[in-house]
Amino acid sequence: xxxxxDYLPIAAQAGANVDPQVNFEGSGYQQTGFxxxxxxxxxxxxxxxxxxxVAAMIANFIANQLNVNVLDDGxxxxxxxxxxxxxxxxxxxSLTPTVTVVxxxxxxxxNCPGSLVVNFEITLTGxxxxxxxxxxxxxxxxxxxIHQDATGSRTFAYPAGVPGGNINPVANxxxxxxxxxxxxxxxxxxxxxTD
Numbered sequence: 589x590x591x592x593x594d595y596l597p598i599a600a601q602a603g604a605n606v607d608p609q610v611n612f613e614g615s616g617y618q619q620t621g622f623x624x625x626x627x628x629x630x631x632x633x634x635x636x637x638x639x640x641x642v643a644a645m646i647a648n649f650i651a652n653q654l655n656v657n658v659l660d661d662g663x664x665x666x667x668x669x670x671x672x673x674x675x676x677x678x679x680x681x682s683l684t685p686t687v688t689v690v691x692x693x694x695x696x697x698x699n700c701p702g703s704l705v706v707n708f709e710i711t712l713t714g715x716x717x718x719x720x721x722x723x724x725x726x727x728x729x730x731x732x733x734i735h736q737d738a739t740g741s742r743t744f745a746y747p748a749g750v751p752g753g754n755i756n757p758v759a760n761x762x763x764x765x766x767x768x769x770x771x772x773x774x775x776x777x778x779x780x781x782t783d
Contacts, residue, residue, distance in 0.1 A: 594660035595647035598640040599633040607634040650674040687733070692716075698732075698747065700724045709733040712742035721747035726771045729778070734763045751777045 599606050607630040612618050617631055647658040650667075653674035658667070687707040690696050694716060700706045700723045710716075712734065724730065732752065734744055740759030746752030755763040766778040 591651040591655060592657040592659065593644070593647045593651050595643045595658060596640065597644045598636040600637060600641065604637070605630050605633055606637055607631050646671065649678075653677045695719065697722060698730075700728060700730065703728075705729045705731070707731045707733065709735070710744075711735040711737055712744060713737050713739075715743045716745050718745050719747045721750055721775070724769045724773065724775065726769055726773060728769045730767045730769065730775070732763075732765050732767075734765075736761045750775045753777070 607615075607628070612631075612634050615631075616623075617627070617635075622631075650656065650658050650670045654670060654677060656670065658670065685705055685707065686701075686703070687709050688698075688701070690698060690708055690710045692711060692713045694714060695718050696710060696716060697720045698708045700721070702723075702725065704727070706724075706728055708731065710733070721730070730750075732746070734755050736742055736756065736759055738759050740761070741757045744752075744755050744763075750767060752765055752767075767775045768778055769775050
């Protein structure tokens with residue numbers, strides 16, 4: 589369903605009659621507002637654009653998160669309720685645990701989504717000679733769930749920089765190991781587990 593967003597930016601097209609940022613930033617009208625007399629249209633357009641672009645961005649965020657119409661009907665309380673709901677929806681999406689099943693290959697890529705906890709699951713039907721971890725973020729917890737198939741004795745090479753331990757070689761066994769990404773992007777082992 590296409591949503592209706594009534595909050596639109598003013599003077600957002602290329603070539604709009606808007607005071608350049610270099611003139612606006614630190615100017616008298618930016619710091620103390622307009623004084624008595626005539627204000628130039630490009631100065632007014634600059635102010636209106638600054639406010640309207642942010643309003644349009646927030647309205648589009650609400651519409652995209654909740655798939656609802658965001659109407660310019662003067663209902664401040666209703667708009668605030670939608671904004672809070674949209675924020676909670678965005679945050680809960682990054683906190684909702686999911687498991688990304690990575691198809692077996694000899695060189696799998698584990699691409700981290702933007703969530704707080706990332707769970708990768710792979711079933712070894714052969715040996716993993718090398719693997720790659722991408723898009724990890726500081727503060728993320730990354731879990732590897734590695735299953736042996738009915739044959740077992742498969743090997744798994746953790747991605748470079750991921751200090752993974754040995755995996756259980758027994759057929760149909762599972763190894764779980766957790767890692768934490770620090771502020772520098774380095775990955776540290778939290779705990780290994782095999783069953």
